[in-house]
Amino acid sequence: MLPVQQFQDFIEQQQLFVQGNRILLAVSGGKDSVLMLHLFKAIGVDVGVAHCNFSLRADEAQRDESFVALLARNLGLPFYVTHFDTKKYAAENKISTQMAARDLRYQWFEEIRLSEQYDYIALAQHQNDAVETVLINLTRGTGISGLHGILPKRDRLIRPLLFLNRQQIEELVKANNIDFVEDSSNASTYYTRNKIRLQVIPHLQEINRNLEKTFAENISRFAELETFLNVQVQKLATKILNKRADGVYIPLEEITRLNPQKLLLYELLKPFGFGEHVIQEILDCLKALSGTHFFSATHQAIINRNDLVIVEKNVSVTANQFIHPATESIIFAAHEMALKFTEEITFESDANKAFVNAGKLIFPLVLRNWQNGDKFVPLGMRSLKKVSDYFIDEKVPLHLKNTTPILVNGNGEIVWIAGMRQDNRYKLTTATKKVAIFELKIK
Structure with missing residues (x-):
């Protein structure tokens, strides 16, 4: 039967x-x-x-x-x-x-x-x-x-x-x-x-x-233990994982407080594909210099000053994109940049918008990644400053340096570090007759 x-x-x-x-x-x-x-x-x-x-x-x-x-x-x-x-x-x-x-x-x-x-x-x-x-x-x-x-x-x-x-x-x-x-x-x-x-x-x-009965009982206990651990890790993730537009930030101080440290950090980073050996490397390097990178198949973890920052792995540097007067919007990596013109002399205090004197633009413009040696004149200043120094002064996270779009004029001058600072040479003045408005959006 x-x-x-x-x-x-x-x-x-x-x-x-x-x-x-x-x-x-x-x-x-x-x-x-x-x-x-x-x-x-x-x-x-x-x-x-x-x-x-x-x-x-x-x-x-x-x-x-x-x-x-x-x-x-x-x-x-x-x-x-x-x-x-x-x-x-x-x-x-x-x-x-x-x-x-x-x-x-x-x-x-x-x-x-x-x-x-x-x-x-x-x-x-x-x-x-x-x-x-x-x-x-x-x-x-x-x-x-x-x-x-x-x-x-x-x-x-x-x-x-x-x-x-x-x-x-x-x-x-x-x-x-x-x-x-x-x-x-x-x-x-x-x-x-x-x-x-x-x-x-x-x-x-x-x-x-x-043996089978004993293992069945053990398996049941381990399954309950995993459920308990998952609940605790979820609570912990809600508390110390700070999700921002540019990545997930975990304060290094919070990592040092974890107990048991390796187990909990492994469970927190498991969704990003980091294996146990990488977790150990991260723990060994908590006091390392900013810029230390760790990789999984899909993500990278970066020690950035006081945080461990998790971002998607960059496969390659985004190719240069060209902007013409007729361009209404353009895609650059994870960003979209829109362009429109107006004869109304207008300005907004918005980091994601640049209000540029259109009369000084030489088309086609170029949208590209940061390059070593880049310089610009920060809005409100008179002298050139290295973009790398600007990033340091503004405490720009290391992983954003290579993903921040740089808007370049046809003469090679930087017009705008998109989403951060406009170049003073292209600001609006009383002599401005036409305004080019650039707006940065995250896709």
């Missing part, structure tokens, strides 16, 4: 889905996924069957596909199948075959879920899979999230067999005469997971005969 009541109880306890939801079942044809399919059929949930052929086991892969297709047809269920060139994908992305198969199947499952309007994707992972995942994570190095392994529910993925272990599944399949197909690669120790399953876990079970 199938454990229908236990199955339903687990679904309710873990709040995996509600009545009326449609579930897409990932079915390989092995014991686990076939048992899951029969359990879902027994409780009358609206399901569909999805099968991936990874083209890795030749005739055996085709056998699995045919078996699952026939099973779905006999049960009167929708059947979806796809074929992957897994080895090619792995080579192109420089990842393992296992990782390639994982990426491909999850992407495809989600595509089918959306296109066919299913609410969740059900995976047939069980308690032994959870044990193996934790051991793999511990072996490779992990944070708290790796200690809880696979969860019963994460986003649109559900794992309704986590109340069973491998031995129980084998006994149920045998007792209920359920047909399945065997994946011959499960007996190979070539793959890391199989090596853990076949060579490591048996020794651990000699120490603890209830």
Whole structure:
């Protein structure tokens, strides 16, 4: 007899889905996924069957596909199948075959879920899979999230067999005469997971005969610990992460107060892609000179005087943009600059606007990044000043120096450090007949 009541109880306890939801079942044809399919059929949930052929086991892969297709047809269920060139994908992305198969199947499952309007994707992972995942994570190095392994529910993925272990599944399949197909690669120790399953876990079970149950309890504790940590980190982020238009600022003084320091800074910076080794580098350099940079794949962290500033990584310096009299607006990196003319002699005290004597402009103007050696005459002054010195005097954050648009006249003179200071040579005077109004906006 199938454990229908236990199955339903687990679904309710873990709040995996509600009545009326449609579930897409990932079915390989092995014991686990076939048992899951029969359990879902027994409780009358609206399901569909999805099968991936990874083209890795030749005739055996085709056998699995045919078996699952026939099973779905006999049960009167929708059947979806796809074929992957897994080895090619792995080579192109420089990842393992296992990782390639994982990426491909999850992407495809989600595509089918959306296109066919299913609410969740059900995976047939069980308690032994959870044990193996934790051991793999511990072996490779992990944070708290790796200690809880696979969860019963994460986003649109559900794992309704986590109340069973491998031995129980084998006994149920045998007792209920359920047909399945065997994946011959499960007996190979070539793959890391199989090596853990076949060579490591048996020794651990000699120490603890209830290994799966113990791990299930531990996983539950770690999951609760992660939830608690996430709540505390969110509170901390609200308190010390200052989000501004040009980046996220964290006072260095606040970082020195963190306890435990490395764990909390890692969790705070994790959304920006910084790994543990970079976090340690940041902590080692808290008293370093301004300008020290640290990088993730997507962001950079900069020690800027009294703050650690997080900004998106600049891939390259923005190319020069030309402005003609007919130009109404122009895009420059993360900025937009608008231009209009008026014969009304007008002026506003707004750092994001420059009111320029149009009679002195030589078109085309150039909008570019700051360059070493740039000089201008700050509004209200008479002598030239290096732009780099101006940035220092005004305490302009280091990361803004290379992203601040510089408006340059056709004769090479700087007209405006956009958003900061206009050049005195282009100010409005009593002799001005026409005004060019430049306005800087952040996209």
